[in-house]
Amino acid sequence: MKEFRLQPKILFGEDSLNYLKTLGYKRIMIVTDDVMVQLKLTELVTKNLPNNVEVKIFSKVEPNPSMETVENGLKDFVELEPDCIIALGGGSPIDACKAILYFGYELYKKLNVEKRVFFIAIPTTSGTGSEVTSYSVVTKGDRKIALAADIMLPDIALLNTEFLSGLPAKVVADTGMDVLTHALEAYVSRNANPFSSSLAMKSIKLIFENLVTHYNDRKILAPRENVQFASCLAGMAFDNSSLGINHSIAHTVGAKFHLAHGRANAILMPYIIEINTHADRKYFEISRELGLPADTIEEGKSSLLSFVRILKEKLNIEKCLKDYGIDFEDYKREIPNMLADIKKDICTAYNPNALSDEDYVRLLLKVYYGE
Secondary structure, three states: OOOOOOOOEEEOOOOHHHHHHHOOOOEEEEEOOHHHHHOOOHHHHHOOOOOOOEEEEEOOOOOOOEHHHHHHHHHHHHHHOOOEEEEEEOHHHHHHHHHHHHHHHHHHHHOOOOOOOEEEEEEOOOOOOHHHOOEEEEEEOOEEEEEEOHHHOOOEEEOOHHHOOOOOHHHHHHHHHHHHHHHHHHHHOOOOOHHHHHHHHHHHHHHHHHHHHHHHOOOOHHHHHHHHHHHHHHHHHHHHHOOOHHHHHHHHHHHHHOOOHHHHHHHHHHHHHHHOHHHHHHHHHHHHHHOOOOOOHHHHHHHHHHHHHHHHHHOOOOOOHHHHOOOHHHHHHHHHHHHHHHHHOOOHHHOOOOOOHHHHHHHHHHHHHOO
């Protein structure tokens, strides 16, 4: 039996933060990073909370959050025993918050404690869609570990563009390409369905129409809001259809070479589209929907590849991993480990094409040299 799930409740608009004033919880934990504190964005949350609420802010989340960080956050979670937890930030704080909840519930289970913690996710970038998914990615050593559990799905996703206007252009590029990767992989996934595909296609169109404008001027409201909507739609899509090897490879490359997740996805994207021949018809459908030349399936796929390559250029994203500056000897040495990581990654199973070890090695060499 197949399933399509719509959760969480999504609140959006300029006044969406007013929702926080209605919370009736006494102990609230906020999971975020130091940048949110330094920019005083945490104050946009705390000043909207009711009076007489005990608040603990855990702000030690780093990019690609580590298991050690999750364990430190779990200590604060156990100490406070919150009724409500709020994740504030990009994908890293939201993923860290989910992992803290995941292991917090595991601890409650061992102690025979029955408790439900109300979970609110407030994204401050438009990229991961983590505010509407039941997935979390944490780093252990030089490996990324993907967690998946319904208990990590937020109760409320609170979207507010006030957090987005000051983002650096590079962050907008990386996170925006992460959105496009989510939407493309959700659309061509072996587990796709009409519901997830509709959400994915709308997300792709919003990115096509708005990302470059948003990148060039983050102060314009309409494209900023539309890219935020695209991120959320793509999150809902892939939460119901899963992803593919664009993400599997990005996970391992990002962990081993400290490459931002969205940028890794963007560098890899055209090479993954090329190799996914079983999805050619779907790539053609996307081009047709975008109004790109698509008289034949072959032309449609070629048009999509051209769009992705041009988009990368406009966003100043490197063509290949060599251009990013990764040393080839270091990269070559890690290929066996990367291959093992890719094969274990939960995203790999739903990729349109199943690749052999030799296929993966050829692909990893191609994304390095760009040839």
